Amino acid sequence: MTFSILLVDDSMPMRRVIKKAFKAAGYAGSNFSEAANGVEGLEKLEKSWIDIVITDFTMPEMNGLEMLLNMKKSDLLKDIPVVVVTTEGSQEKIDQFMKSGAAGYIKKPFTPEQIRDMITSILGVSNDNEQSDDPDNGFDF
Amino acid sequence: MIMNNLMTQITVSISEVMETMFYIPVEPRDGNITIEASGLLESGRAEAATITFHGSFSGTIDLIIPETLLIIMAENFMGESRHHLTEEHLEGTLKETLNMLAGNTFSKIDNRSSFCLGIPEIKMSGIKESSERKDAPSCNTNMLVVDTLDGPMGIKVHVN
16 A cells, blocks of 8 residues: 655654655555745645655754644645654653644654554554565664 | 763763664773864865754753765765755755764653753854864863774763
């Protein structure tokens, strides 16, 4: 099964790492869109169908929480699951994100297995038998 | 007291970040070391980034990594061969490492309090700027050096 996945992070290397973890988890055939902040993320969401959003918390222009709150105001976007991948040390901020309707969170540093488990629990499917043959998509990224 | 706790948690965090995200084990050196004594100045070109933090106490954390080690980290992090790495890859890897280090550190210091982290910034003059303050070890500034198989890296902490 393939999905449309939006990665929102101002760090290009981190977007690449998360994308690689998705591919390693068996979602290599999915369509990946990328945005560098919440404003760009909302623009992508309005223009194309997205199944799940993976977002950083702290970003310039619009952070992940503000983007989530904007999504919740939209009938078209409010049901799209949002997962925050964050370095934020404060549990208070994570709680705020979850209370605002996030589907889950992952703290950095993370293992690829944590990404895979989170995706599987939210999307409700396991793609273990669809692992890519591409050696670049292994977990040893 | 604050500095001692901060340095203890930074030491734990740099090991966790380097081993989890980069598969690079680190060995912290004992004691508070100056940049001049760290060996970082002998490693050729080095990159430095800084991040601010604000909470029950405030300050900055600088991360200084020789380019040779940073290239290896970026390769491991993104799975890119070194021939395809750009300056953006290297700077992004450095900033993300510092971001993870700071976030992980403050979650260990006080998981419930609200430490606000700034956005990591590259120090354009790299290691020079980090050494220009001539921070002799003091109660407000501390330097941790950790060794890897591919060279040392430095973490300079300043509490206001």
